[in-house]
Amino acid sequence: MADSCGKAKIGPSILNADLSQLASECQRMMDSGADYLHLDVMDGQFVPNLTFGHPVVKCLRPKMPNVFFDMHMMVAAPEQWIEGMHAAGANQYTFHQEATEDPKSCIRKIKETGMKAGIGIKPNTPVEVLDPYVDLVDMVLIMTVEPGFGGQKFMADMMPKIQYLREHFGHIDIEVDGGVGPATIQQCADAGANMIVSGSAVTGSENPRETINYMRNVVEEAIQKSQLER
Ligand SMILES: O=C(CO)[C@@H](O)[C@H](O)COP(=O)(O)O
Numbered sequence: 001m002a003d004s005c006g007k008a009k010i011g012p013s014i015l016n017a018d019l020s021q022l023a024s025e026c027q028r029m030m031d032s033g034a035d036y037l038h039l040d041v042m043d044g045q046f047v048p049n050l051t052f053g054h055p056v057v058k059c060l061r062p063k064m065p066n067v068f069f070d071m072h073m074m075v076a077a078p079e080q081w082i083e084g085m086h087a088a089g090a091n092q093y094t095f096h097q098e099a100t101e102d103p104k105s106c107i108r109k110i111k112e113t114g115m116k117a118g119i120g121i122k123p124n125t126p127v128e129v130l131d132p133y134v135d136l137v138d139m140v141l142i143m144t145v146e147p148g149f150g151g152q153k154f155m156a157d158m159m160p161k162i163q164y165l166r167e168h169f170g171h172i173d174i175e176v177d178g179g180v181g182p183a184t185i186q187q188c189a190d191a192g193a194n195m196i197v198s199g200s201a202v203t204g205s206e207n208p209r210e211t212i213n214y215m216r217n218v219v220e221e222a223i224q225k226s227q228l229e230r
Contacts, residue, residue: 006171008219009035010212013199016150023063032208036068038197043075047148054084061089074147086113094118107136127161134169145178150199154179159191166192185215189222
């Protein structure tokens, strides 16, 4: 993932998978051709749901030593978990701008560990709040559902946020997350998203490999089209 800024990457979310089989579900996603794993961490404060923390990541890491773990930290005071997630083997730490008084300090602490830093916003947060941080992070996350649960309806009115980021900041990694699947990937690709989080549409697919390949092809075609139009 190191030198792949702006390329099409599919990162399944396992939130709606069979969490009693977490390791095998993660492996199933990678065996189906996923580029990375999107792991949803929820604390019951920042979002009204509870999932898992760094102890679980620590157990997962030895089972999949080379998989890129994209930690989606839907938590209050995200600074508190940076060290733990790094020690557990996380590769990227994506926090929410709404969750901290000092995003720049959070970004600095993440990068000091060697992890990649991501910053995300919820649907009701204007994209312009990210302007001071985009050049400091490795990836920007645009939520297309209210964070907290998988299987929700895609919010197409979030696409202008992605277009804004692509137009103002060029080849950064822009991740889209929530209700993304074969029926909605074209909108995301056309808007400029290149890192695709898809949960239910992939983990619930009869053919996850086919679903992943389809979405990657749509994004790759959109990237090529935008490059030709420049
Ligand atoms: O962070 C979240 C939800 O809060 C997402 O990562 C969802 O887990 C994506 O799942 P689908 O909407 O694709 O089912």
